[in-house]
Amino acid sequence: MTYDLLIIGGGASGLAAAVTAKSLGIGKIAVLERLPRVGKKILATGNGRCNLSHTPITAENFRGSVDVAPILAEFGDVKAFFETLGLYIRTDDAGRMYPHTMAATSVLDAFRLRMREDGVEEICDAQVDSLHFTKGLWHVKTTGVDYAAPYVIFAAGGFAAPKLGTDGSAWDLLKKLDIPIVSPNPNLCPVLSDARMLRQLKGLRVKGEITLYDQDDAVRTEIGEVQFTDKALSGICVFNLSGFIDTRRFEDYFLLFDPLPELGFDIESILYTLQGTRYGMNCEEMLSGLLPKPLVRLILKNADISPDYPCSELSGQEIRRLSISSRSLTFPVKGLAGFEQAQSTRGGVPGRALDAHLQVRSHPGLYVTGEAADVHADCGGYHLHWCWASGAAAASDIARKMG
Numbered sequence: 001m002t003y004d005l006l007i008i009g010g011g012a013s014g015l016a017a018a019v020t021a022k023s024l025g026i027g028k029i030a031v032l033e034r035l036p037r038v039g040k041k042i043l044a045t046g047n048g049r050c051n052l053s054h055t056p057i058t059a060e061n062f063r064g065s066v067d068v069a070p071i072l073a074e075f076g077d078v079k080a081f082f083e084t085l086g087l088y089i090r091t092d093d094a095g096r097m098y099p100h101t102m103a104a105t106s107v108l109d110a111f112r113l114r115m116r117e118d119g120v121e122e123i124c125d126a127q128v129d130s131l132h133f134t135k136g137l138w139h140v141k142t143t144g145v146d147y148a149a150p151y152v153i154f155a156a157g158g159f160a161a162p163k164l165g166t167d168g169s170a171w172d173l174l175k176k177l178d179i180p181i182v183s184p185n186p187n188l189c190p191v192l193s194d195a196r197m198l199r200q201l202k203g204l205r206v207k208g209e210i211t212l213y214d215q216d217d218a219v220r221t222e223i224g225e226v227q228f229t230d231k232a233l234s235g236i237c238v239f240n241l242s243g244f245i246d247t248r249r250f251e252d253y254f255l256l257f258d259p260l261p262e263l264g265f266d267i268e269s270i271l272y273t274l275q276g277t278r279y280g281m282n283c284e285e286m287l288s289g290l291l292p293k294p295l296v297r298l299i300l301k302n303a304d305i306s307p308d309y310p311c312s313e314l315s316g317q318e319i320r321r322l323s324i325s326s327r328s329l330t331f332p333v334k335g336l337a338g339f340e341q342a343q344s345t346r347g348g349v350p351g352r353a354l355d356a357h358l359q360v361r362s363h364p365g366l367y368v369t370g371e372a373a374d375v376h377a378d379c380g381g382y383h384l385h386w387c388w389a390s391g392a393a394a395a396s397d398i399a400r401k402m403g
């Protein structure tokens with residue numbers, strides 16, 4: 001079966017490419033999706049609400065080797081893009097953009113309704129397992145069916161969240177074409193640490209300031225809620241730090257957590273005040289109005305002070321030790337939670353292999369969009385914005401070439 005454009009993967013960037021291509025007059029288009037339905041991951045985004053972009057958004061929000069600036073510039077206003085699909089957007093105080101309905105289904109519906117209206121074919125249960133170019137056409141094979149087109153957009157995502165269709169196996173199609181790939185690593189995932197320390201903190205959610213250190217250097221600081229599980233630190237702020245850890249040398253990294261950043265340098269005087277107001281109590285009781293008990297116990301242990309020790313007997317030196325230990329809980333990095341728990345992939349087709357419109361330089365007619373390109377970012381809507389913009393960029397270039 002011959003098409004004008006075949007899109008491998010019915011995720012965010014594939015669907016954005018499909019509606020853009022059609023709006024620019026490309027004739028026969030099919031989206032090939034291995035799962036029974038397109039857009040399964042879109043439905044899981046933003047806790048089912050789909051944080052679809054962010055304002056402001058600039059090239060500085062993205063990491064990886066692809067030059068995203070011209071693609072973001074060409075895409076322009078995300079609100080305008082969605083309004084042409086009949087979808088309206090609202091923005092929260094932090095700049096995160098959502099569909100006005102606050103339901104991810106509205107985003108997927110907007111794409112599917114437009115594709116239905118425009119006659120874009122959704123071919124599901126169609127795992128692509130071969131991709132090659134002969135006699136002027138790209139040949140895309142799924143189990144039992146061969147498709148061909150002069151243009152193919154590879155929008156098959158990365159390795160993150162394999163249950164949602166992306167186990168990374170599609171990258172083998174690119175490897176077989178000798179297209180270079182930056183090795184994949186999880187991004188936006190929990191960070192594994194010392195299980196013995198974490199066992200006592202399991203289930204806690206504590207707001208504070210957390211800094212990732214690479215040996216003696218502070219790499220990045222985040223403020224927010226840290227969630228403790230039996231093996232890992234989690235939460236958006238930890239997710240954002242996970243992308244900065246070099247997975248070849250976990251032993252060089254640690255996380256420093258300060259659960260009391262808002263108290264500034266006053267903590268020592270607060271401890272003296274507490275010693276006065278809770279004079280007859282032990283040290284664990286003295287601190288129980290400041291921090292959750294499991295954290296208090298860890299802080300006391302790190303300061304080498306028994307929880308049962310009468311607080312009235314704390315010396316000036318012990319108060320100082322306690323003030324330092326309560327502001328600097330250190331968690332060694334033992335690894336990253338796997339792709340099962342990650343929201344995106346670091347790695348993919350590098351910028352040097354792609355032209356300014358995401359066409360593979362060595363393979364004219366083949367484009368790489370979304371998470372399959374070497375682009376990653378923080379939580380907050382950046383990944384999806386990249387998916388819409390990159391899908392639209394590839395489709396626009398193909399439309400220009402088809403004249």
Ligand SMILES: Cc1cc2nc3c(=O)[nH]c(=O)nc-3n(C[C@H](O)[C@H](O)[C@H](O)COP(=O)(O)OP(=O)(O)OC[C@H]3O[C@@H](n4cnc5c(N)ncnc54)[C@H](O)[C@@H]3O)c2cc1C
Pocket residue numbers: 008009010011012013014032033034035038039040041042044045046047050051052053126127128129155156157158160161164165166167169170342343344369370371372380381382383384385387
């Ligand atoms: C739980 C979760 C929450 C998230 N929340 C947000 C958020 O709120 N905001 C945000 O910006 N980002 C979020 N992200 C990240 C964002 O969803 C992804 O970066 C984005 O969806 C990637 O889009 P994509 O088009 O590159 O690939 P995907 O959306 O992953 O789609 C790829 C598609 O290709 C299909 N496919 C794979 N291999 C083949 C093959 N061989 N043949 C045919 N089809 C194939 C897959 O089944 C899949 O449907 C979240 C991610 C997760 C996992």
